Amino acid sequence: MSKHVLLIEDEPNIIEAVSFLLSRDGYNVSTHSNGHDALEVIEAKQPDLLILDVMLPGRSGFDILADLRGRETGEGIPVLMLTARGQTKDREMAQRIGATRFMTKPFSNAEIIETLNEMSLA
Amino acid sequence: MSAQDQKPSETSLQGRVFLERRNYRQRRLIDAARILPVVGVVLWFVPLVWPSADENGAISTSSASIYIFTIWIGLIVVGALVAWRMAPADESPNKPSGPMDESAFETRRRDRTG
Amino acid sequence: MNVLIVVSLGYVLALFTVAFMAERAARSGRIKWLRAPVVYTLSLSIYCTGWTFYGAVGFAVRSGLEFITIYLGPSLVMLGWWWTVRKLVRIGRTQRITSLADLISSRFGKSNLLAVGLTLLAVTGTTPYIALQLQSVTQSYAVFAEASQDGFNQTSQTTTALWVAIGLAMFTILFGTRKLDVNERHDGVVMAIAVEAVVKLIALMAVGIFVVWGLSGGIGPMLEKIGTSEIGMWNVSGGRWAGLTFLSAAAFICLPRMFHVMVVENDDERHLRMASWAFPAYLMLMSLFVLPIAVTGLDLLPTGSNPDMFVLTVPLSQGQNGLAMLSFLGGLSSATSMVIVASIALSTMVSNHIVMPIWLSFTGAGASMSGDVRYIVLLSRRLSIAAVVMLAYFYFVLSGGGSALAAIGLVSFVGVAQALPVMIGGIFWRGATRIGALSGLSIGFVIWIYALFLPSLGVGVVVSEAMMANGPFGLTWLAPHALFGVKGMDPILHCLLWSMLLNSFAFVVVSLCSFPAPLERLQGAQFVNVFDHARSAKEWSSGAAQSEDLMVMAQRILGAREAQSLFGIEAARQGAQGLLPEPTPEFLGVLERELSGSVGAATAHAMVGQIVGGASVSVDDLLAVADESAQMMEYSSKLEAQSTEQRRTAEQLRQVNEKLTQLSVQKDGFLSQISHELRTPMTSIRSFSEILRDSQDMADIDKARYAGIIHSETLRLTRLLDDLLDLSVLEAGRVSLNLSHKSLEDVIEGAISSAGLSDENPLLIRRTPAREDILLHTDVDRLAQVFINVISNAQKYCDADPRQLTIKAFQSKGLATVDFIDNGSKIDPDMRDVIFEKFSRVGETKAGGAGLGLAICREIMTRLGGDIVYLPGQDGTAFRVQFPIICGGQPV
Structure with a gap:
């Protein structure tokens, strides 16, 4: 049974690239592209893995994650956070509020696949 | 009035004397402008005590008109003099301030800052 | 007869021309001579109406020198300008008073009830007076008609009056309500009445000089002639002498038309200084020859001739037709200028205090109504003018134009004088209250109507003969001309005495006993201390x-x-x-x-x-x-000036400090923003290039698609770098402007074609090229860059269907202004300040830009010496671009 990955990201080209890579590697991918109702979507889809961008329209990825970790249903989902700002304080913040892994854009394809594989095994 | 007559303490002696005198003149001109209509009323109400036509010592209409018109001309001339003497007080043409109380205060303040 | 019509029409045409030229001069800014003190002084002369022009001589024939009291009162008021008129004018200017009713309503807590009451009082008092002017014109016309043996009966009198009324209403509407001026000034009208003032003075003096030197042989013989005439001896009752002087003084400041020219049309307080002596001089000249004309008329004309028309009939009887014509024009001037100004003043009151409040309450809300209210205001003023003049015309017709009208002058004076206690009390006494004012005015108004106005319509019209003699229901102490048993008094004096006494008494006592609302107290302090508190x-x-x-x-x-x-x-x-x-x-x-x-x-x-x-x-x-305490006020106003200064400095310091702290935060923010904007396209590029590199068995169509994405993302990066460089050059002020001449129309045209408007989602552009015909000397490429940015923003973000963008251009004072208004939804108020910041975008759609466009626009406009701002209050998102037509050429 293939793992279900939910990708929350607003750049259409990045969505296309990441979905292409993950489906090719056997993941079952669904996507969502804004921050407003991201929480509801997560709750509804109950993914095995979550990829979450920090700078989302409507609501920041940090807010969403913090909220998610506060909920019973969202406590255990492994979350990979993506950011394009490339600042160390973003990384610290991500760790503090409970991101499983953290990556700075741009990343190599191998890097993201490996990371996800590790997360799904853990 | 007396409060406004106080000397401005910050200005130099020379400037103060000059301003004082000018302010003083302006104040008296305002007094004149205030008194003028009172004088007019008093003089023009003199006919109230004149005897009327059927009494002794009645006054002819021609003398009465000469009296009234003379006062009239006198009042106009004094009024024109007062108005003309007041005019130099406000130099700035665009300001809607005619009254002297304010412009005197303005002058003083300008003097202090300048 | 026909000559008379031609001359009158010619004269009216000349007036139209004067008014028209004055309006044009005012619009082109040549206002100085239009608003000279002498024009202001002359405009006050509308005090001298047809009633004074013709009637003064009649008055003199009937009561000797008593006529002169009508001129003495106003002379005293103007000579005493420092007391009252100066304060009225200052209040009128600082509070933007539009009429007498507005002044009093504003003083007493902006009460509309008071305004309505005063408007009714003014209309009741003034309408008969306008009717009187119509009568004086038709009567003088009839005198000429008789002289030329034409038939001129009652019917043609009313027809003449009708034509005069229509003509005057048209003139007033044309020049009195051309625009809705916030200052309520009418240059054309004021100039026309100033000219009329000169005409009537010259006319009366010409007749006078003819009478004294032409008929009587000089001043000495003239004085002798006066002495031997039937009015040769002083025979004036003291009561009437004092009473009428007071009455005319009171009416002078309370008549709606006088208040209008004196306070509302006043352009500069300093004009009062000249008017203070020059207007009494005008009045003196107007009255100088009244007695000689009266005496000569009595001497030359058959007994029983109408003394009110001596000014015309004396020259006519001597065959001086030219002089008579001049005199006729003088009378026409006096009558027309009065009607024009009085109807403007009344229409302002009726429209502001009766029509507009009713209209506003009918349409529901003042703020959320649609359409241009100015049109409604103007329309209501125009209708009010027509209504006032026509009311007067009907009054004239109904009263039969007889002698009943002749008495109305003083009756009208007593009516408007009822506003005097409230007005004087309002500007000098802070304790005066709204309730007090209402009581005083109502009592004064009722007494005037009952004891003077209704009886003046003629016994038996409204008030029966029995009632005049014995009072209503046999209550003799309520007989209209003998209130409280005071019998045998002159009716005018009787009413003046009682109405003024009881009016003032009620006003003062009720004011003392009542307590003012906060707004009344504030306004009271404003009015009474107008010179302390600017x-x-x-x-x-x-x-x-x-x-x-x-x-x-x-x-x-x-x-x-x-x-x-x-x-x-x-x-x-x-x-x-x-x-x-x-x-x-x-x-x-x-x-x-x-x-x-x-x-x-x-x-x-x-x-x-x-x-x-x-x-x-x-x-x-x-x-x-x-x-x-007045001293406290003066002291505090001095302190206030200083503390305002200090507050401002402190505020500036605080802002600088805030700005500095913000700057370091901004620098961090800017770097992470740039990082984000660069890394995002790079992520796609890296990912897809790796995909292309690693997968050999890919379909060609996918390969092409991924290469396309890489290509477009590289372009996006390039664009971003271009923008960043552009912005940094602009911000550092290192950009050199490339100035050239080009018309605004061409710049906009070019911008539209470069903005890349697509056909699939059309944006309709509406322009008025004729208004864009402005030759610019500026950096036209930079300007075009701004326009392109704004237009393509509209193209990207406008969410209406069908979509349109209106471009409006206009110029004033060397600045060109171009407004871009689309019909989509507006930008959120709290976003409006942010949109000009770097990297800010509105909405969630990433429509391609990095959010630097408007920041660049603002920088460019600053370099061009102009600005770009969000324009609020439009139907959609709107931007205003404003810049000097001739660019200074230096970075500002």
Whole structure:
């Protein structure tokens, strides 16, 4: 049974690239592209893995994650956070509020696949 | 009035004397402008005590008109003099301030800052 | 007869021309000579109406020198300008008073009830007076007709009156309501009445000089002739002498038309200084030859001739037709100028205090109504003018134009004089209250109507003979001409005495016993201490008001451009970005006064109140009122100037400090923003290039697609770098402007074609090329860059269907202004300041840009010496680009 990955990201080209890579590697991918109702979507889809961008329209990825970790249903989902700002304080913040892994854009394809594989095994 | 007559303490002696005198003149001109209509009323109400036509010592209409018109001309001339003497007080043409109380205060303040 | 018509028409045409030229001169800014003190002085001469022009001689024939009291009163008022007139004018200017009713309503807490009452009083008092003017014109016309043996009966009299009324109403509507001026000034009308003032003075003096030197042989013989005439001896009752002098003085400041020219049309307070002596001189000259003309008329004309027409009949009887014609024109001037100004003054009152409040309450809300209110105001003024003049015409017809009218002059004076106690009390006594004013005015009005006005219509018309003799229901102490048993008095004096006494008594006593509302106390302090306090009342508590709603309303009343400039000036004063100032109490006060210039104080107050959410007077304001001491006020106004200065410095320091701390935060923010904008496209590029590199068995169509994405993302990166470089060059001020000549039309044309408007989602552009015909000397490429940016923003973000963008251009004072207004949804008020910041985008759609466009636009406009701002109060998103037509050539 293939793992279900939910990708929350607003750049259409990045969505296309990441979905292409993950489906090719056997993941079952669904996507969502804004921050407003991201929480509801997560709750509804109950993914095995979550990829979450920090700078989302409507609501920041940090807010969403913090909220998610506060909920019973969202406590255990492994979350990979993506950011394009490339600042160390973003990384610290991500760790503090409970991101499983953290990556700075741009990343190599191998890097993201490996990371996800590790997360799904853990 | 007396409060406004106080000397401005910050200005130099020379400037103060000059301003004082000018302010003083302006104040008296305002007094004149205030008194003028009172004088007019008093003089023009003199006919109230004149005897009327059927009494002794009645006054002819021609003398009465000469009296009234003379006062009239006198009042106009004094009024024109007062108005003309007041005019130099406000130099700035665009300001809607005619009254002297304010412009005197303005002058003083300008003097202090300048 | 025909000559007379031609001359009258020619004269009227000349007046039209004068008024028209004056309006044109005023519009082109050549205002100085139009508003000279001498013009102001001459405009006051509308005090001398047809009634005084013809009637003074008749008055003199009947009662000797008594006629002169009508001129003595106003002379005293003007000579005593320092006491009252100066204060009225100052109050009128600072509070933007539009009429006598507005003054009193404004003073007593902006009460509309008082305004309505005074309007009714003014209309009742003035309509017969206008009728009197119609009569004097038709009568003088009839005199000429008789002289030329034409038939001229009652019917042709009413026809003449009708034509005169129609002509006057048209003139007044044309020049009196051409525009809705916030200052309520009518240059054309004022100039025309100044000319008429000269005409009537010359006419009367010409007749006088002819009589004295031409007929009597000089001053000496003339005086002798007066001495031997039937009015040769002084025979004036003391009561009437004093009473009529007082009455004319009171009427002089209370007559609606006098208040209008003296206070409302006043352009400069210093004009009073000349008028103070020159107007009494004018009056003296007007009365100088009255006695000689009267005596000569008595001497030369058959007994029983109408003495009211001596000014015409004396020259006619001597065959001096030219002189008689001049005299006729003088009378026509006196009558027409009175009707014109009186109907303007009355229509302002009727429209502001009766029509507009009713209209506003019918249409529901003042603020949220649609359409241009200025049109409604103008329309209601025009209708009011026509109504007032026609009312007077019907009064003339119904009263039969007989001698009943002749007495109406003084009757009318007594009526309007009822406003005197309230007016004087209002500007000199802070304890005067609204209830007091209402009581005084009502009692005065009732007594006047009952004891003078109704009986003056003729015994048996309204008041029966029995009632005149024995009072109503046999109550003799209530007989109209013998109130409280005071019998045998002259009716005018009798009514003047009782109405003034009881009016003032009620006003004072009720004021003493009642307590004023906070707004009344504030206004009272404002009016009484107008010379100590130049500033306006703080009537509104801030915060609740929405600036944009206020602007929408102000645009409808003041006109878009005036309102925008008013808001812009205030915004600049507050140091706010853009066009919308904070609705501070001070600004609301200013705005309300501007509005009151168009719709009256009470209405303006109500309209602002609707938006601000109810009038509220703060504790601070009340403390200011409670601070009764005049010395304290003067002292505090001095201190205030200093503490304002200090407050401003402190505020500036605080802002600088804030800016510095913000700057380091901004620098961090800027770097992470750039990082984000660069890394995002790079992520796609890296990912897809790796995909292409690693997968050999990929379909060609996918390969092409991924290569395409890489390509477009590289372009995006390049664009971003270009923008960043552009911005940094602009911000550092290192850019050199490339100045050249080009018309605004061409720049806009070029911008539209470069903006890349697509056909699939069309954006309709509406322009008026004729208004874009402005030759610019500036960096036209940079300017085009700004236009392209704004247009393509509209293309990207406008969400209406069908979509359209209106481009409006206009120029003033060396500045060109171009407004871009689309029909989509507006930008959120709290986003409006942010959109000009770097990397800010509106909405969630990533429409391609990095959010630097408007930041660059703003930098460019600053370099060109102009600005780009969000334009609030429009139907959609709107930007205003403003810049000097001739660019200074240096970075500002």
